Amino acid sequence: MTYEQAVKSRRTFAIISHPDAGKTTLTEKLLLFGGAIREAGTVKGRKNSKHAMSDWMEIEKQRGISVTSSVLEFLYDGYHVNILDTPGHEDFSEDTYRTLTAADSAAMLIDAAKGVEAQTKKLFKVCKMRGIPIFTFMNKLDRQGRDPFELMEELEDLLGIRSYPMGWPIGMGQSFSGVYDRHEKKLELYNPKNPKAIDVIQLTGPDDPKLDEAIGDSALVAQFREELELLDVAGDPFDASLIAKGELTPIFFGSAISSFGVQTFLEHFLKLSPSPTPRESTGGLIDPLNHQSFSGFIFKIQANMNPAHRDRIAFLRITSGKFERGMAVKHVRLGKQLKLAQPTQFLAQSRSIVDEAYAGDIIGLFDPGNLRIGDTLVEGSGFEFDEMPHFSPEHFSAITVKEALKHKSFEKGLQQLTEEGAIQLFKTYNRFTEQQIVGVVGVLQFEVLEYRLKHEYHVDIQLERLSFSFARWVDGPEDELETFKRVQRNLVTDRDGRLVVLFENEFQMRTATDKYPDLQFYENSFYRKK
Numbered sequence: 001m002t003y004e005q006a007v008k009s010r011r012t013f014a015i016i017s018h019p020d021a022g023k024t025t026l027t028e029k030l031l032l033f034g035g036a037i038r039e040a041g042t043v044k045g046r047k048n049s050k051h052a053m054s055d056w057m058e059i060e061k062q063r064g065i066s067v068t069s070s071v072l073e074f075l076y077d078g079y080h081v082n083i084l085d086t087p088g089h090e091d092f093s094e095d096t097y098r099t100l101t102a103a104d105s106a107a108m109l110i111d112a113a114k115g116v117e118a119q120t121k122k123l124f125k126v127c128k129m130r131g132i133p134i135f136t137f138m139n140k141l142d143r144q145g146r147d148p149f150e151l152m153e154e155l156e157d158l159l160g161i162r163s164y165p166m167g168w169p170i171g172m173g174q175s176f177s178g179v180y181d182r183h184e185k186k187l188e189l190y191n192p193k194n195p196k197a198i199d200v201i202q203l204t205g206p207d208d209p210k211l212d213e214a215i216g217d218s219a220l221v222a223q224f225r226e227e228l229e230l231l232d233v234a235g236d237p238f239d240a241s242l243i244a245k246g247e248l249t250p251i252f253f254g255s256a257i258s259s260f261g262v263q264t265f266l267e268h269f270l271k272l273s274p275s276p277t278p279r280e281s282t283g284g285l286i287d288p289l290n291h292q293s294f295s296g297f298i299f300k301i302q303a304n305m306n307p308a309h310r311d312r313i314a315f316l317r318i319t320s321g322k323f324e325r326g327m328a329v330k331h332v333r334l335g336k337q338l339k340l341a342q343p344t345q346f347l348a349q350s351r352s353i354v355d356e357a358y359a360g361d362i363i364g365l366f367d368p369g370n371l372r373i374g375d376t377l378v379e380g381s382g383f384e385f386d387e388m389p390h391f392s393p394e395h396f397s398a399i400t401v402k403e404a405l406k407h408k409s410f411e412k413g414l415q416q417l418t419e420e421g422a423i424q425l426f427k428t429y430n431r432f433t434e435q436q437i438v439g440v441v442g443v444l445q446f447e448v449l450e451y452r453l454k455h456e457y458h459v460d461i462q463l464e465r466l467s468f469s470f471a472r473w474v475d476g477p478e479d480e481l482e483t484f485k486r487v488q489r490n491l492v493t494d495r496d497g498r499l500v501v502l503f504e505n506e507f508q509m510r511t512a513t514d515k516y517p518d519l520q521f522y523e524n525s526f527y528r529k530k
């Protein structure tokens with residue numbers, strides 16, 4: 001296989017969804033199609049993930065839930081597919097957002113009975129910011145859900161994205177009979193008694209009498225034809241270029257639990273989704289197809305995966321070129337050479353050593369502490385990829401060390417955890433007594449912080465929860481910024497000294513944005529690069 005073929009066959013994506021929409025189930029089914037696992041139920045302890053908090057403590061002993069599923073790989077029909085795990089439930093954190101920066105596209109999984117839910121909305125925003133293509137899978141059609149037109153409307157109203165149904169369901173819940181593929185003109189029949197036995201019938205179109213014969217229920221068929229006609233007349237047309245820009249999302253309908261619609265989704269997805277995309281860097285756009293030397297960036301760091309060793313694993317997304325075990329690369333920020341000797345790849349429960357990998361792939365690097373989130377590694381002359389954004393935390397606590405004598409270890413631990421991206425650290429701005437404030441996206445991170453400082457740095461801390469819910473990075477004309485700095489309460493600075501304002505609620509936030517129309521309030525720290 002040539003380098004170009006290897007790159008073009010890669011598909012690296014993340015599944016975004018709200019807890020319980022069926023992400024674990026869908027992932028398992030996808031892996032089954034790829035033959036990556038033999039039995040469903042092995043992706044991760046589903047029950048465990050629902051008790052993520054107590055699990056985290058267990059992680060020190062067992063390390064295995066989100067770790068092993070950080071990236072799942074499988075081969076299907078000549079494609080090399082990488083699925084990035086986006087932790088949900090209580091272990092939802094900034095990591096979840098950052099993982100999306102390593103994806104070239106996203107599959108958005110929606111429970112058809114619930115529609116667009118809170119976590120999906122948050123994750124969608126990050127995908128939107130990056131302009132990556134988003135493919136929607138409406139799940140649980142075997143149960144009574146919302147009207148498909150209503151679901152499409154919700155995508156537009158709540159997420160601001162137009163949609164194009166690639167298929168259209170016939171019935172739902174009790175009456176669910178199948179899905180018609182508008183592109184291939186195929187009818188996939190759903191058999192509730194034996195959902196795994198999926199019959200596929202090739203039709204000449206929706207008016208083909210074979211459809212009446214297969215479904216049997218004439219009222220259902222009439223309703224389906226009417227809806228499809230409406231869709232053809234009033235719906236958006238298929239437009240691959242809008243899909244590629246993330247402005248139009250193709251919708252698929254199915255039932256992950258019975259594998260129904262999953263293969264159709266996978267096949268269309270593989271054809272429509274991009275192979276590893278070019279990335280911005282200080283040296284210009286790095287396109288993996290014409291930049292054949294190795295480059296990549298760190299998007300996630302996980303500490304102490306192996307309890308016997310105090311090492312960390314840094315996850316690297318290869319952006320161009322080919323990785324070969326033992327190769328020497330340049331660590332651009334530190335200006336030194338690194339030998340990539342012991343990289344690992346993750347697949348379901350097993351960890352294996354990688355010998356070679358290509359643009360689009362994710363590898364885990366054992367790291368004694370040289371790497372930070374956002375670091376660039378390159379072969380040859382140096383350039384750096386765009387800074388990794390920080391996202392607005394949603395929970396905040398003032399943090400102090402209990403024993404003053406432990407101050408040094410405390411600072412060291414905080415720095416380490418900040419670099420790993422587990423927490424964000426802010427300092428109060430213009431106050432007589434400086435206070436440190438920790439911000440996190442998911443509350444579990446407070447537990448993680450307390451636990452890790454105690455066990456790794458032997459420091460006991462005091463966390464005092466603060467009532468803020470939003471952080472906004474502020475920028476704008478100097479004079480207005482000066483007034484803002486004098487008058488506004490709850491100002492802090494981030495690790496890089498950038499000005500950030502904390503708000504308790506949307507009302508407070510709106511009041512400030514209305515009062516200072518010339519200032520910009522950013523939801524993430526990415527703005528300086530724009």
Ligand code: G4P
Nearest residue numbers: 019020021022023024025046139140142143255256257258
């Ligand atoms: P998550 O990772 O997104 O949190 O969701 P997960 O796959 O764990 O699925 C959440 C629940 O929804 C599970 O039920 C799962 O069986 C169910 N589910 C997933 N896909 C479908 C579907 O297509 N149709 C229906 N009817 N249910 C679906 P549970 O009772 O919470 O767990 P379990 O006892 O089945 O493991």
